[in-house]
Amino acid sequence: MNAALVGVTGYSGVVLYQLLQQHPEVATIRLFGRSDSQPQPLVEAVPNFIGDHTMIEPLDAATVMANCDVIFFATSAGVTTKLAAPFIAANFPVIDLSGDYRLQDPQVFTKWYHKPAPAVSALQHSHYGLVEFANAAGHSYIANPGCYATATLLGLAPLAQQHLVVPDSIIVDAKSGTSGAGKKLATSTHFSQTNENLQLYKVNQHQHIPEIMQQLQIWDEQIPAIQFTTTLLPITRGIMATIYAKVASGVTTAQLTQAFNNTYAEHTFVRVLPNAQLPTLKEVVGTNFCDLGLSYNPITHTVLVVSVIDNLLKGAAGQALQNFNQYFGFAATAGLQLATVMP
Amino acid sequence: MNAALVGVTGYSGVVLYQLLQQHPEVATIRLFGRSDSQPQPLVEAVPNFIGDHTMIEPLDAATVMANCDVIFFATSAGVTTKLAAPFIAANFPVIDLSGDYRLQDPQVFTKWYHKPAPAVSALQHSHYGLVEFANAAGHSYIANPGCYATATLLGLAPLAQQHLVVPDSIIVDAKSGTSGAGKKLATSTHFSQTNENLQLYKVNQHQHIPEIMQQLQIWDEQIPAIQFTTTLLPITRGIMATIYAKVASGVTTAQLTQAFNNTYAEHTFVRVLPNAQLPTLKEVVGTNFCDLGLSYNPITHTVLVVSVIDNLLKGAAGQALQNFNQYFGFAATAGLQLATVMP
């Protein structure tokens, strides 16, 4: 299997490249930058890749399709809209880590991304690869879910699918490390500003909200909207989504627990903690796991679900590999048996 | 004015001692430890007080009452229950930073603190010193509010007092730095465990919940309970309480804003940010301010209130000085004109 990767210089791209190097079914990896770029040694662009002599080549669709079996895009918003056309036209397998093709409705895309949407036909051709609830087999264009969306949807799936909560009561207090904001310099991620601080941003305006709603409404069309708050943490890796909802009348703790256990019984990478234990962030950092804990408060009739992931693995490159494994029929865990960072 | 301070070795005690040293009305400060302790140089107990030759003396109530005008307790839960009796009997002014005398109902105390409660008469004699909504003048026993309680109650006061939200819809996602957990060694605050991590603890079981409910029900007896989540952050100082509630039918954004602005118009230490701006944690660290921001989401009918304080200042020693100023009739800002830590 020969893989092409566009966007290795970003954080998701870096991690995806590292995973692909260890994937048992991947023989070669070719790295690409913009089509008008000059060839550049990887180590110049990402100095930590000491000793790796791979070049980043200018992207050329014909070269990719002649030499590779799949292309991954780990690019910023708007880039695949411009670059993906020849691959879509040829039905060549694309795994797109950006948000460009996640939303079915171009108007929704434009509203949340403040950019022109890809063509409707391309959007509808696209597969939303939330791997525990979708199968990429047969879908040549795979839109890999966003990091916040992954943590949130995995935490909400059993509740939404089984109609266990009051539809208009869902609140998500999500927190992310700075790697989610990428490599681009910004005041909010300047060390002296971020360190020893908490900063809210894009409250109710984060571009992952519409993909969460699109999926939630497939599961339960009664859910009208969610409250979604995002807080920037003074740490590098990881997302915690702290989810609250009023439990529907008559639902018991046992039902809630069983819904989670049943939903994820066959899914290696989602672990439901027993006994109302709540996960810590670090137990998943470095891995592709999503850990879920739940706690029901009988006084407020509120269920608390805590969902943690490594934003660059389960929230980006790890899930992309899961989609890759699904598409090509490899083992679900191929290339993803990663150890938690301890301590 | 001569002040006595018990518990200078804890974090709140350290900060209170520093504030008292700068207070314009305080002439001398005497430091006390347990009554059965040996005299100890302060600098031995708290090495950062380089050059301070003050001794920590064993506590003796008669000595305090003969030489001082007020006693501050910055002690662990259960300690003032044992030590305060002679001061209460003599109506000697006590400002108690611990939780021992905050709750009126001894059964509630025992339920949440897992300790025997002080005498009912003493509890009822005690004044809950949430300074923006109470006046310590004339109250010789002042129970200084808890740090989480302060951040939460200041964020909820306008909503509760003016019945602007659905009573059973209040959710508080609170986050605290490690200094709130004090000086005592614990696995959860071991650097290798805390750093680059998020850990939930005491979910719906934190001992500040009953004092929040006690006060909320004074403001709005319809509020049956709140959902209260506490997360330990990898930072030292500061609390952020992220508060959610469904807005009552017919309430407008303008009304919400006006309620906050009116409530705090005369209160120097509570700043309501304009234009749906939300506070960052660092803008209050090092100061006695509580900064509040609010954002109404018309789609979910949810109001988000973000309340930030320095847990050791507005959440402990700073508010204790406000109570001291109220009791003795000093200027509200005396000893509290502190600069934000920047950067």
Next chain:
Amino acid sequence: MNAALVGVTGYSGVVLYQLLQQHPEVATIRLFGRSDSQPQPLVEAVPNFIGDHTMIEPLDAATVMANCDVIFFATSAGVTTKLAAPFIAANFPVIDLSGDYRLQDPQVFTKWYHKPAPAVSALQHSHYGLVEFANAAGHSYIANPGCYATATLLGLAPLAQQHLVVPDSIIVDAKSGTSGAGKKLATSTHFSQTNENLQLYKVNQHQHIPEIMQQLQIWDEQIPAIQFTTTLLPITRGIMATIYAKVASGVTTAQLTQAFNNTYAEHTFVRVLPNAQLPTLKEVVGTNFCDLGLSYNPITHTVLVVSVIDNLLKGAAGQALQNFNQYFGFAATAGLQLATVMP
């Protein structure tokens, strides 16, 4: 006393403004930006100054000289070279926190700063304000020392002045928090890059080296050069200079200790720790102290001196106030009785 301040938007400027506001002899503070700038509310430029309605005015020398008694420059390298001329011509008191006028020799300036030097006459008119070893009285142009230079020179002064070490054996392993690098965005201070990392920079090329050498050679002309390494720490505030030198033949531990104790006996803001105790960084953060510890190793004949300061206080704004106090004859500690940040 009316003060003018240019450069309040940088980190040193922010801290200097906070200190001036609390200084007992300062009545008013006027803030200035570049002469061609538009007036701007302070709070717009530095959002944490909530509730401060001061404007940043375009700099006009005549206005300053007509209305103020002193001007502080907390500006980037090269700026005072352009702006200071009218103040120098008028002998108007200037306290300059930048490096522009610290070096006597214009060629040395150009070599290390890679910029044109100020006029020789102005350089020679300038007073290097290392306050423990200089007196600003009568010097209308005061060049405030750099942060690394302050920590290093205070650690080396007794050794150099009393010729206690082998002149060519001095090594300084200095470490700084990110606030020393200022507010300007850079990859090395991007949170995801800085956090959980150590990065060396400008090894033997830091622009504070020549001012250290200029001063050292006044104390001991035999010192030919020093080895000077700078490491960026994943913290915001503070500098630690770890200094090594071979002790001169026959020098005893007692002599070393006595040299430090005698040198700083009368200097409030330099504390020599007793008994070979070595300072921690946090014991000075938030204060104007420089803490020094020393440890002699009789096997390697090496003395270790550890010098810690808050880079923005003793290393910038705090020392600037000391110079201000010296120049105007105020008490040495006026405006500088600051409490250590604990914890």
Next chain:
Amino acid sequence: MNAALVGVTGYSGVVLYQLLQQHPEVATIRLFGRSDSQPQPLVEAVPNFIGDHTMIEPLDAATVMANCDVIFFATSAGVTTKLAAPFIAANFPVIDLSGDYRLQDPQVFTKWYHKPAPAVSALQHSHYGLVEFANAAGHSYIANPGCYATATLLGLAPLAQQHLVVPDSIIVDAKSGTSGAGKKLATSTHFSQTNENLQLYKVNQHQHIPEIMQQLQIWDEQIPAIQFTTTLLPITRGIMATIYAKVASGVTTAQLTQAFNNTYAEHTFVRVLPNAQLPTLKEVVGTNFCDLGLSYNPITHTVLVVSVIDNLLKGAAGQALQNFNQYFGFAATAGLQLATVMP
């Protein structure tokens, strides 16, 4: 290959267990605690091992020797002295991550460890496994080097072996993250104390000094001693040893560079950076690499060598696997192809 591991609950043990799980030649891993302990599920002792049902068994030498091919000790100082005897008597392969058997001289051991030394015969039987300069083949008792010792010795080896520096001029300013101090609670590693701080400890008294000297004197008996300073950093993982020495008369930059390049040309896990580039700490965290950079200052005649490792990998469990690979004749990189943590 069946491996036994004693001490999985400590940080080195945790990481070693994770590595063994991924090692291609390891079939089973049995975990052991003290011989008088009760069997305990691993996940109870180390909660992050979610889903791992392995038990920690009480250590029984006969069981180990009957069922396993090798035993690893990742135990505290003094423990293998008590437990290793039956394995030594049977010539059963032991890889000991503790410091108990690193020093040949029992008196030196007692002086630095403040504990009784193991038997002389056992000490002399022991192989000091600094893998780049030793070969474990044929040595059934392998003492794995300490973390500081590894970073320091790899940085000094070319200089010492080729006599390129003045023997009594070596200074090591070493810095470590908190994981080096282990899991045991202590004030110096309490988050509120460690965070935003730097603390020196055990200056010239660290127990890794004698093993450094033992090895250095094998390379160059003229080296009498080194100055060795250890600083605790507010980060979890990694060691940086910043090494200074006066270059011997006549030695050129080219010779220094060549010495490093030649020494490590064949050693995969030591990377010498080109062009006076100095390594950052993060480029090795998560890997078994030691990265070295060097910079010669012709004015001070001092060479600066910066050596960085992940203290739990190259400084502990990673090097232990290298010894394991050497002993059993596996590929040098087996089980050690690890990706740097980025970002």
